[in-house]
Amino acid sequence: MSYLLFSVASGIFLAEGTLHVPRLPLRHFSRIDRKYRSRFNAALTSLSVVAGDGAVLRGWYAQPSTYNGNSVLLLHGVGDNREGMAGYAELFLGKGYAVLLPDSRAHGESGGQLVTYGLLESDDVYRWVEWLRTQSNPSCVYGLGESMGAAIVLQSLKTRPGFCAVVAESPFSTFREVAFDRVGYYIGLGQWCGRTIARLPVDLALAYVRLRYKVNLLNANPEDAVRESNTPVLLIHGESDRNILPWHSRELASADSNATLWLVPHAHHTGAWSTDPAECEQRVLTFLSIHSRATSPSTLSATP
Numbered sequence: 001m002s003y004l005l006f007s008v009a010s011g012i013f014l015a016e017g018t019l020h021v022p023r024l025p026l027r028h029f030s031r032i033d034r035k036y037r038s039r040f041n042a043a044l045t046s047l048s049v050v051a052g053d054g055a056v057l058r059g060w061y062a063q064p065s066t067y068n069g070n071s072v073l074l075l076h077g078v079g080d081n082r083e084g085m086a087g088y089a090e091l092f093l094g095k096g097y098a099v100l101l102p103d104s105r106a107h108g109e110s111g112g113q114l115v116t117y118g119l120l121e122s123d124d125v126y127r128w129v130e131w132l133r134t135q136s137n138p139s140c141v142y143g144l145g146e147s148m149g150a151a152i153v154l155q156s157l158k159t160r161p162g163f164c165a166v167v168a169e170s171p172f173s174t175f176r177e178v179a180f181d182r183v184g185y186y187i188g189l190g191q192w193c194g195r196t197i198a199r200l201p202v203d204l205a206l207a208y209v210r211l212r213y214k215v216n217l218l219n220a221n222p223e224d225a226v227r228e229s230n231t232p233v234l235l236i237h238g239e240s241d242r243n244i245l246p247w248h249s250r251e252l253a254s255a256d257s258n259a260t261l262w263l264v265p266h267a268h269h270t271g272a273w274s275t276d277p278a279e280c281e282q283r284v285l286t287f288l289s290i291h292s293r294a295t296s297p298s299t300l301s302a303t304p
Helices: 002-019 029-040 083-092 121-136 148-159 175-187 199-213 222-227 247-255 277-290
Strands: 045-048 056-064 068-075 098-100 142-145 167-168 233-238 259-264
Touching: 002 148, 002 175, 002 199, 029 056, 029 083, 045 098, 045 121, 056 083, 068 083, 068 121, 083 098, 083 142, 083 277, 098 121, 121 142, 121 148, 142 148, 142 247, 142 277, 148 167, 148 222, 167 277, 175 199, 222 247, 233 247, 247 259, 259 277
Parallel strands: 068 098, 068 142, 142 167, 167 233, 233 259
Antiparallel strands: 045 056, 056 098
């Protein structure tokens, strides 16, 4: 009886903390804008789009003076905001790509009350891509996400936003499986804990979210999305990642014949660039270059 009461209370606590993530305020607009202006002649432009549920989503757009005709949508991880992708934006601006850095819903300055790990965010991605096509009519739009952003960009392939290719660093394969992993990670007991002691609290948390908020996180499933998509995918995962274990990317790669998997030795969560910056830049830029409009039929825009 004590374990059941503990499981119910823990499940509610997990559910509320998962859906309601503290917002990280933006603090560095002026510094980032000055850097982009001086290095790439690219000013940060603030913009917004309206999501399907009416939430106002906000982000930044920058286009270098040496624009190569292609754009990259950059998606941050849970609890972060668009500033967390500013480093990747520098990489792409330096190679002539325009970049769009949005705050995910219920993060930063974007509207929305709940974080749904791809369920609502997938359609948000489609709307950002449509904004890019209206703004600059790029030859190719690429997507790059980290952690939650990686899972979102993969799930967005179900809405067929028209990416030439996507890069996903440290994604989860299914929400249910990563929930088991992360419970053990946060309490320091390892992967086994989430599938034994914490299994009932996790399942109760998922049921609570479905009943109270009408959100079925079991449907947050990048694995199904990539299995049904023909969009080229580059999966990047640190071999030392204990936040989202590397087996998630292995599962995604096995589900998608179009996927390329790079397991990065000694890299921790979303740490490929900091661990091996030269190799990371070379792999990402080469992957995008290979999958240009000239070689990728998946770039054709589709009605959602």
